[in-house]
Every structure is written in structure tokens, then in C-alpha cells.
Amino acid sequence: MKLVVIDPGHGGTDSGATGNGLKEKDVALTIALKTDWYLNHYYKVKTIVTRYTDKYVSLGDRSKLSNSNNADLFFSVHCNAFDGNAYGYEDYTYTSVGQTTKNIRETFHNKVTEVLNKYGIRNRGMKTKNLAVLRETRASAILVETLFIDNVGDSNLLKNSNYIEDISKCYADGIALALKLEKK
Template sequence: MKLVVIDPGHGGKDPGAVGNGLQEKDVALSIALKTDWYLNNYYKVNTLVTRYTDKDLSLQDRSKISNNKNADLFFSVHCNAFDGNAYGYEDYTYLTVGQATKSIRETFHNKVTEVLNKYNIRNRGMKTKNLAVLRETKASAILAETLFIDNVSDSNLLKNPSFIEDVARAYADGVASALNLEKKK
């Protein structure tokens, strides 16, 4: 069975991005745990979440967890921030990745686009960046920036339980489609 490592960004002393009464570490944990629940309840897969609570975890430790378990996919959940005016969704892979990772991310992104369209969210696209968890992880790795926490309209969605459920389900379905996971009966 395939193994997906789900990584809620930040945690503990590191709140990540903050805005409009939200902290990235809390939103990321909520989305990650719901994504984990959907994957385990609807698909034949093994999952491992890097943190189940609000705790400190280094970037190196996140990658090590994935590498030590020989994960098939490392999926990191985040929220973005810029200047209060930027908005929308984007996801990242490392600067240079193989065709397998490109295909996984494209399939994942296309599935997430369905929920973006439902909520009329700007799709900022598929991007690459030199981020430690993407660079240091041996498995195919995707980092999702779930909206801009410092933008009022985006943060209102991040406070909406229906949106959180929908985006977590889209993440789970995207991962499942990308890895060709079998559905549970």
C-alpha cells in the first residue's frame, strides 16, 4: 500500500503567517487532519501526519519522517501571506523534479481546481520554489498554499467550516487520483 506523509506547516512557537484572527499553524493542522481523515476513510492508503498537535517540528525533521518511511508522496499544507492584497491558491514543487512528480502535481492541481471554481477562488497556478521540505524530501513532494491568510476575503473562507471540509476533500481526492489509489468499498 502506498504511503502519504501529510505535513501541517509550522506549529509550536512558529505560528507561520498570521492575519484576520487566524494563525497558519492552526489552519494548516485543521486542513491536514481532515485530509488525512478523508484519505483513510475513502481510499486504500497508509498515511502519516508529521504533527497531530500544535508542536515544534524542524524542517529537517519533517523531511526525515518522510525519507525514513520511504513515502510515496510528501504533502505539505500551508497558507500564504503577502500584503493583504494578494489572494488565491497556488501549489509548489521543488525547482527541478522528475516527470513522475510533475504528473502527480498536475493531477493533484487539476482536482483542487474543482473546489477553487466552486468558491470562485483565483488559481495562481503550479509553481516551483527552493523550499527545504521540497528540496530535502526524497519522495515526490507538493506544498499547497491554501489561500492568503492576510487577505480578508480569503481568510473568511479559511474561517468557513464548509470550505475547510471541501478543500481537505479536494486535497485527499487529488492525492488519491495522483497516486491511483483504490477506493474503499
């Protein structure tokens, strides 16, 4: 059975980005836990969540948890922030990854575009970046930036329970499709 480590970004003393009454750590936790629920409810999969509550977990400990359990995928949930004017969705892999990770991310990203299109969200694309959790994790790893928390339009979606359900379910379906998980 495939193992997915779901990582709600930030937490505890690390709020992550803030904007329009939201904290990244809270939004990331909500989406990650819903994604975990959808994965476990609809698919044959094993999951580990790096935090279930508002607590601080170091970047190193997040990677170690994935590596020590030989995860098939490390999935990190975040929200973006820039200057209040940037908006949309993007996802990341490490700067140099193998074909397996590229294929997983492309399949996942293509599935996510369904929700982006439904809500008229700008698709900022598939990107690479030298981020610790992507670099230090041996499993295929994807980091999602679920909209810009400091953009009014994006933050209104992040406050919309229908959007949160849709994106969480789509993340789960995208992971399932990419990893070829069996339905329950």
C-alpha cells in the same frame, strides 16, 4: 500500499503567517488532519502526519520522517501571506523534479481547481520554489498554499467550515487520483 506523509506546516513556537484573527499553524493543522481523515476513510492508503497537535517540528525532521519511511508522496499544507491584497491558491514542487512528480502535481492541481471554481477562488497556478521540505524530501513532494491568511476575503473562506471540509476532501481526492489509490 502507498504511503503519504501529510505535513501541517509550522506549529508550536512557529505560528507561520497570521492575519484576520487566524494563525497559519492552526489552519494548516485543521486542513491536514481532515485531509488525513478523508484519505483513510475513503481510500486504501497508509498515512503518517508530521504533527497531530500544536507542536514545533523542524524542517529537517519533517523530511527525515518522510525519507526514513520511503513515502510515495510528501504533502505539506500551508497558507500564504503577502500584503493583504494578494489572494488565491497556488501549489509548489521543488525547482527541478522528475516527470513522476510533475505528473502527480498536475493531476492533483487539476482536481483542486474544482473547489477553486466552486468558491470563485483565484488559481495562481503550479509553481516551483527552493523550499527545504521540497528539496530535502526524496518522495514526490507538493506544498499547497491554501489561500492568503492576511487577505480578508481569503481569510473569511478559511474561517468557513464548509470551505475547510471541501478543500480537505478535494486534497484527499486529488492525492488519491494522482497516486491511483484504490477506493475502500
